[in-house]
Amino acid sequence: MTDDELYRAQVAYLLERSAFYREKLAGHEAGSLDELAALPLTEKDELRATRTPENPIGAHLCVPREEIVRIYSTSGTTGDPSYVPLTAGDLENWIVGSARSYAASGVRPGQTIVSTYNAGPFVAGAALAAFERIGLTHVPVGTGNTEKLLRAVEQLRPEAVVLTPSHAAYLAESHPSLAGSSVQRVLVAGEPGGGEPAFRARLEEGWGAQVTEAMGVGDIGVSLFGECERQDGMHLGAHGFVHLELIDPDTEAALPLEDGASGELVLTHLQHRAAPLLRFRTRDHVHVRTTPCPCGRAGIRIRCVGRTDDMLIVRGVNVFPSAVREVVGAFAPDVSGNVAVRPERPGVTQEPPLPVAVELARGREDDPRLAEAIREKLRDVLVVQTRIELVPWGALRRSEYKSTLVER
Numbered sequence: 001m002t003d004d005e006l007y008r009a010q011v012a013y014l015l016e017r018s019a020f021y022r023e024k025l026a027g028h029e030a031g032s033l034d035e036l037a038a039l040p041l042t043e044k045d046e047l048r049a050t051r052t053p054e055n056p057i058g059a060h061l062c063v064p065r066e067e068i069v070r071i072y073s074t075s076g077t078t079g080d081p082s083y084v085p086l087t088a089g090d091l092e093n094w095i096v097g098s099a100r101s102y103a104a105s106g107v108r109p110g111q112t113i114v115s116t117y118n119a120g121p122f123v124a125g126a127a128l129a130a131f132e133r134i135g136l137t138h139v140p141v142g143t144g145n146t147e148k149l150l151r152a153v154e155q156l157r158p159e160a161v162v163l164t165p166s167h168a169a170y171l172a173e174s175h176p177s178l179a180g181s182s183v184q185r186v187l188v189a190g191e192p193g194g195g196e197p198a199f200r201a202r203l204e205e206g207w208g209a210q211v212t213e214a215m216g217v218g219d220i221g222v223s224l225f226g227e228c229e230r231q232d233g234m235h236l237g238a239h240g241f242v243h244l245e246l247i248d249p250d251t252e253a254a255l256p257l258e259d260g261a262s263g264e265l266v267l268t269h270l271q272h273r274a275a276p277l278l279r280f281r282t283r284d285h286v287h288v289r290t291t292p293c294p295c296g297r298a299g300i301r302i303r304c305v306g307r308t309d310d311m312l313i314v315r316g317v318n319v320f321p322s323a324v325r326e327v328v329g330a331f332a333p334d335v336s337g338n339v340a341v342r343p344e345r346p347g348v349t350q351e352p353p354l355p356v357a358v359e360l361a362r363g364r365e366d367d368p369r370l371a372e373a374i375r376e377k378l379r380d381v382l383v384v385q386t387r388i389e390l391v392p393w394g395a396l397r398r399s400e401y402k403s404t405l406v407e408r
């Protein structure tokens with residue numbers, strides 16, 4: 001079936017089974033996939049607001065409990081976690097899409113991969129099944145267990161590892177011997193950053209391996225996107241399961257998916273059963289590439305530049321902390337690549353100059369000319385006035401899971 005046929009069937013299913021969407025779509029005419037932008041967006045908080053003691057999942061639930069084989073939680077940045085139910089078919093589609101996304105990295109059947117996710121409450125656990133599906137020998141060592149990971153790399157000699165970019169950076173910095181290990185591919189996921197050129201270069205040097213990224217969206221699916229060996233953005237591994245759109249996060253207007261476009265990613269399930277979502281706002285801000293990829297995979301590619309939740313507005317200009325890190329990272333080897341944006345006031349809107357702590361590389365001394373060069377570069381590239389404080393190597397917090405680029 002084409003995506004349009006799947007979409008029409010999905011909408012019919014929603015109107016039949018979903019109390020949430022029956023109400024939301026009342027008065028709207030759901031036509032073809034091309035007309036999707038005329039329908040209302042779905043916010044995570046709206047779903048959360050429909051939860052009751054009798055239905056703790058929410059009014060978007062479409063199936064009886066006996067058809068649900070698994071219920072994940074999304075961590076959520078605020079408030080209670082919300083539940084993500086899956087039927088057996090939903091789970092299977094997640095695994096198929098995730099396997100496609102991770103296979104794009106170039107890992108091959110017969111190779112060995114060490115994973116650092118836990119098969120815990122969060123959707124990332126579903127990606128674990130994707131590694132077996134690809135035909136890899138999968139060695140799960142769990143989250144935050146550096147000793148186990150290092151031992152597995154040394155003794156089992158995997159070709160690949162999968163971890164968050166923060167964890168990959170922490171390990172590369174703290175264990176220089178990894179550069180000579182068996183690992184040829186480092187697959188990063190779980191937070192943005194793996195596609196930032198300077199950050200990626202640092203990871204690749206530290207690991208002596210190719211770094212590619214993957215990305216999922218908790219409420220929609222695990223590892224929906226995965227980058228190929230060309231490292232020019234993530235392909236949609238979940239094609240046929242998910243449809244993507246781009247919107248302006250401020251006006252909510254749909255944006256054309258053209259080369260170089262950027263905006264908030266909006267996703268629609270195409271053949272989900274347990275609790276399908278339509279035009280779900282992901283809060284992920286992405287850049288779009290539409291030129292054909294030499295790897296031969298069809299469709300557009302995306303790179304996530306940050307969460308719209310992390311975005312600051314400085315004198316009318318949108319600033320993503322991850323973009324600050326990217327610009328600063330180009331000053332390696334003078335800097336370590338770690339940064340902390342330190343807003344002086346609560347909320348999104350900030351007055352210039354925006355304070356940014358930039359960590360020096362090991363052994364480098366404070367240098368006012370370097371600080372000035374970084375300040376000028378940030379002004380030129382991101383159109384933001386900053387106040388740069390150079391801090392000694394080791395002064396900024398490292399994370400073994402996910403980084404916080406904003407310190408308040």
Ligand SMILES: [Zn+2]
Pocket residue numbers: 228229230235293294295296297
């Ligand atoms: Zn490609």
